[in-house]
Amino acid sequence: MAAINRDDVAHLARLAHIEMSAQELDRMAGELAVIVDSVKSVSQAAGDDVPATSHPIPLRNVFRDDVVGHTFTAEQALSGAPDSEDNRFKVPAILDEA
Amino acid sequence: MTETNELIRLSAAALAEKLAAGEVTSVEATQAYLDRIAEVDGGERGINAFLHVNAEEALAVAAEVDAIRAAGGAEAEALHVLAGVPIAVKDLIVTIGQPTTAGSKILEGWHSPYDATVVERLRAAKMPILGKTNLDEFAMGSSTEHSAYGPTRNPWDLDRIPGGSGGGSAAAVAAFEAPLALGTDTGGSIRQPGAVTGTVGVKPTYGSVSRYGAIAMASSLDQIGPVSRTVLDSALLHQVIGGHDPRDSTSLPDPLADLVAAAKTGNVEGLRIGIIKELHGEGYQAGVENRFRDALELLKEAGAEIVEVSCPNFQYALGAYYLIMPSEASSNLAKFDGVRYGLRVLPEEGAMTIERVMGATRAAGFGDEVKRRIILGTYALSAGYYDAYYGSAQKVRTLVQRDFEAAFTVADVLISPTAPTTAFPLGEKLDDPLAMYLNDVATIPANLAGIPGLSLPGGLADEDGLPVGIQLLAPAKEDARLYRVGAVLESLLEAKWGGPLLQSAPDLAAAVAGPVETLVGSQEAK
Numbered sequence: 001m002a003a004i005n006r007d008d009v010a011h012l013a014r015l016a017h018i019e020m021s022a023q024e025l026d027r028m029a030g031e032l033a034v035i036v037d038s039v040k041s042v043s044q045a046a047g048d049d050v051p052a053t054s055h056p057i058p059l060r061n062v063f064r065d066d067v068v069g070h071t072f073t074a075e076q077a078l079s080g081a082p083d084s085e086d087n088r089f090k091v092p093a094i095l096d097e098a
Numbered sequence: 099m100t101e102t103n104e105l106i107r108l109s110a111a112a113l114a115e116k117l118a119a120g121e122v123t124s125v126e127a128t129q130a131y132l133d134r135i136a137e138v139d140g141g142e143r144g145i146n147a148f149l150h151v152n153a154e155e156a157l158a159v160a161a162e163v164d165a166i167r168a169a170g171g172a173e174a175e176a177l178h179v180l181a182g183v184p185i186a187v188k189d190l191i192v193t194i195g196q197p198t199t200a201g202s203k204i205l206e207g208w209h210s211p212y213d214a215t216v217v218e219r220l221r222a223a224k225m226p227i228l229g230k231t232n233l234d235e236f237a238m239g240s241s242t243e244h245s246a247y248g249p250t251r252n253p254w255d256l257d258r259i260p261g262g263s264g265g266g267s268a269a270a271v272a273a274f275e276a277p278l279a280l281g282t283d284t285g286g287s288i289r290q291p292g293a294v295t296g297t298v299g300v301k302p303t304y305g306s307v308s309r310y311g312a313i314a315m316a317s318s319l320d321q322i323g324p325v326s327r328t329v330l331d332s333a334l335l336h337q338v339i340g341g342h343d344p345r346d347s348t349s350l351p352d353p354l355a356d357l358v359a360a361a362k363t364g365n366v367e368g369l370r371i372g373i374i375k376e377l378h379g380e381g382y383q384a385g386v387e388n389r390f391r392d393a394l395e396l397l398k399e400a401g402a403e404i405v406e407v408s409c410p411n412f413q414y415a416l417g418a419y420y421l422i423m424p425s426e427a428s429s430n431l432a433k434f435d436g437v438r439y440g441l442r443v444l445p446e447e448g449a450m451t452i453e454r455v456m457g458a459t460r461a462a463g464f465g466d467e468v469k470r471r472i473i474l475g476t477y478a479l480s481a482g483y484y485d486a487y488y489g490s491a492q493k494v495r496t497l498v499q500r501d502f503e504a505a506f507t508v509a510d511v512l513i514s515p516t517a518p519t520t521a522f523p524l525g526e527k528l529d530d531p532l533a534m535y536l537n538d539v540a541t542i543p544a545n546l547a548g549i550p551g552l553s554l555p556g557g558l559a560d561e562d563g564l565p566v567g568i569q570l571l572a573p574a575k576e577d578a579r580l581y582r583v584g585a586v587l588e589s590l591l592e593a594k595w596g597g598p599l600l601q602s603a604p605d606l607a608a609a610v611a612g613p614v615e616t617l618v619g620s621q622e623a624k
Contacts, residue, residue, distance in 0.1 A: 004477060012476045016428060017435065017453065018469055019445075019461040032474060034532055039417035043490040045497065052492035053499060055318050055348065056304045056548020057574055062347040076211040082442035091437055092444075094452045 004036050005029060105130045110183050110277040110331040117182045120167065124160035124182030128226045131184050132156070135228070135275045138610045145610070146250045147260075147270035148229045149189050152196050156184060156226035163224050178223035180334055185220060186276040188267050189230035190237050191322065192311045193217050196227075200313045201235040201245040201263075204463030205440045214311020215346070216280060216322050216339040223338050228276050231266030235465045236431065237287055237315045239263050240537040243528055244467040251524070252295060254564055254603055256610070258521040261291030261537075267325045268295040273606055278335050279325040284315050285419055286517075286541025288323050289553035293516035293567020296555045296599045298584070299325045300332045301541075303574045304548035305350040307336075308343030316426035317348075319419075319545040327600060329554060329584040333361040336577070352575060360578035361585040367401035369583065372509025376412045377540045383519045385559025389566040390515045393556050396590040397513075397583070405509055409501035411494065412543055418494035419542045420535060421478045421487050428475030431468065435459065470531060499547045506573045511583050514540050516553040516567030544571055552580040554588055555599040565599060 006029040013020045013028075020028065074087040083090040105127055108116070116122045132153050139145050163182035166173050192198045192210035194217075199205045213221070220227060234244035242250040242265025250265040252258040253273040260269040267279035268291030281288035283301035292299030300323045307322045314320060324335035340354040371394075378390055398404050436442035436459030443458040444450060464472070478487035505512055517537055527534040544551040549571055556568035568587065572579040592598055 008477070009473060012473045012480070014457075015480070016472050016476045017432075017456040017460055018464065018472065019454075019457040020469075024469075028470065028473060031470060031531055032477070035420065035470075035474060035535075036477070038532055039420050039487075039491075042414050042417040042421060042494055043486045045411065045414040045418075046490065046493035050493045050496050052489060053495040054492060056495070056499070056546070057348075057350065059305070059348060059350070064344055072211055079211055080208050080439035082436060082440070089437055092450050092452045092455050 004032050102130045102133065106134050106274040108277065109328045110180065110326060111328070111334060113277055114179055114183050114334075117167070124163045124226065125157060127182065128156050128160040128184045128228070131228055131276055134273075138273055138606050139275060141610065143251070143256055143610050143612065145253060145269050145273050145275065145606075146248055147231055147266040147273065147275055148186070149199060149201070149232050149247055149266070150196050151229040152227050155195060156228050159224060159226040160184070178338070180338060181224040182226070183278065184226045184228045184276060185335070186228045186231050186267060186270045186279040187217065187220075188233055188264055188279065188281050190233055190282050190313050191217060191280060192313065193227065193230065196230055198230065198313070199247070200237070201233045201247060202463065202465070202468070203246045203441060204434050204459070208440050210311075212311065215308035215343045217311065219339050225338070231264070231270055231279060233266055234263035235468050236313065236427070237263035237282055237284060238427070238467050238471055240286070240290060240534050241524075241527065242266060243524065244465055246465055249524055252521045253606055254296065255521065258523055258564070259294065261294040261517070261521065263287040264291045264299070264325065268292055268297050268299065271295075271297050271325050271327055272600060272603065277327065278331060280322060280339070281325045282312055282320055282322050283545065284319045284321075285423060285545050286538040288325060289541050289551055289567065289569060290517045290537055292325065292553040293569075294521040294565060296565035296603065297325060297327055298329055298332050298552070298554045299323065300336060300552045300577070300580065301544060301550060302336060302340060302577055303350070303550045305348045306352070306354065306550075306575070306577065307340050308346040308349050310343055310345040314430040316423040317430065318426060319423060321545070327598065329552070329581060329588045330358070330361045332552070333357040333581045350575070355578040357578055357581050361581040363582040364586065365401070366397060366583055366586045369402045369511065370405055370509045371397055371402045371583070372405050372407040372505055372512045374412070374505070374512055374514050375406055375408045376410070377514035381518055381539075382515055383559060383561070385561045386515045386517070386519065386566050388560060389556040389558075390568060393568045393587060393591070394513070396594070397587060400586060400590060407505040407509055407512065409498070409505060409543070411497035411501045414494045415498050415543045415546055416535065416539050418491035418498070419538070419546060420474070421491035422495070422546075424471040424475030425478045425488050426475070428472045428479065431472055434463065467531070495546045498543050502543070502547045502549060502573070511579050512571040514569050514571075516540060516569040520559045520562055520564035520566060540569060549574050550577040550580055552584050554584050555591070557591065557595070557599065558602070
């Protein structure tokens with residue numbers, strides 16, 4: 001597996017929506033390289049015949065009856081929002097040119 | 099010792115008995131704990147186990163229980179056995195009427211519009227909630243030093259870590275600031291703090307306690323569980339919070355076994371207890387290994403059969419965990435984006451778009467460890483790496499499960515030290531994430547496999563006089579076995595010590611009020 005470098009971290013930080021300073025990128029790249037190196041043996045542990053486990057105790061088709069249960073009022077749902085208007089979450093422009 | 103001092107040192111079971119007998123009121127007990135919190139939790143050298151103290155509501159619930167008891171009749175008869183017994187709740191679990199921060203700046207001041215299922219069940223049992231306890235930010239850490247609100251101190255030595263992520267809950271119980279607490283355990287966050295603070299902590303079978311209302315870190319690993327000073331107390335609390343919840347789609351439909359009865363079984367004769375070859379010896383502190391050996395000896399004398407098992411794939415467990423957990427965390431924490439709740443930070447310059455607001459909000463709101471894990475998880479899930487990292491880690495999960503299955507064909511319960519070392523000094527591992535991760539080496543396999551685990555005090559290490567934890571593991575849905583063996587081992591150990599381990603902890607009130615020594619700069623280091 002490839003090692004993780006500073007450009008990778010910058011790209012990943014953009015994907016994860018976390019702004020990082022140049023200093024932070026340098027430090028994070030060093031730390032993550034060590035961590036990634038320490039976990040690489042995992043990829044050699046199991047052969048192709050071993051199935052993956054996503055949940056330790058799988059349950060299948062967990063449904064409930066199709067009836068309206070408890071719902072929040074708009075006021076409750078918006079109670080922790082940084083900004084709202086007309087019973088809606090208010091966000092900054094979603095397009096660059098705004 | 100004053101009366102208050104005796105009251106706060108009672109086990110939850112003993113307090114419940116006194117409440118039922120009318121020897122003490124819930125208001126007296128709740129106030130005694132609030133006084134203790136005021137005495138030892140704040141200030142420069144305080145324990146800092148609590149992020150929020152919920153005095154008014156707790157006393158109101160206590161008064162309600164007292165009134166019902168005083169009135170007598172059917173309502174008093176119907177009171178839950180733990181009614182009036184106070185409890186602290188890890189601040190990862192949402193509560194109406196109190197802030198929930200998850201130890202993060204990004205949720206500072208946020209109030210949940212709903213209660214977690216476990217909190218609803220505490221309220222139904224009429225247990226006064228004393229407040230919310232400190233944790234590593236979003237439960238990511240093994241020392242509680244990654245809290246945005248300062249580290250919690252270990253009641254045994256104020257310059258040492260109380261474990262993590264549930265250091266607040268464990269320290270609160272160890273410092274007699276609460277008789278019971280709730281924790282959450284994703285890779286050991288209930289059990290490892292229990293080990294290093296000389297308390298009991300249980301990670302139930304995955305899905306046996308509802309996760310509804312626990313802020314998710316890694317959904318396939320997270321589990322809420324009890325924190326206490328005795329095995330029986332954990333069983334009592336487990337019984338309150340456990341059982342099916344239709345609001346959690348991973349909640350098991352199985353009815354809960356009688357865990358309290360299991361804790362009262364009183365014998366281990368003929369039980370096969372398996373030592374896991376890979377989880378002791380090399381890499382474990384000598385004093386930890388010695389106390390582990392003592393525990394085995396006692397169990398053997400009590401009639402248990404000690405066998406050795408090997409779990410060869412555990413060598414990959416830590417690596418697999420540090421791929422699966424960050425992957426799930428990076429996805430779960432995407433919702434903290436400055437739109438629906440919590441912090442919103444505007445970029446200092448340039449275009450004011452939602453993307454840039456998210457980037458600035460998450461940069462300011464998350465601490466270093468959370469950022470590290472989000473980036474690591476984003477990496478492990480990214481195109482081209484998914485199979486090699488996340489996919490391989492999921493296969494290791496299967497191998498770990500198979501190791502446990504094989505082990506449980508020859509043993510009824512497995513045993514190991516809970517953590518490789520006793521509590522380390524604050525600040526020691528803060529700049530070395532990998533060293534910090536190694537604390538969880540013995541606890542992680544249970545989370546990967548979904549099986550239950552219990553940590554109880556095994557004594558003090560010879561070299562540093564600090565608590566050592568003994569971990570018991572049982573097959574999925576066999577949590578009762580942990581309580582049976584745990585309670586027997588606890589009573590054998592206490593007979594040997596002449597009382598509970600916590601009675602040999604230092605006088606906290608004096609230590610907290612004592613002179614400020616050189617403070618380890620763990621907060622500054624952030």
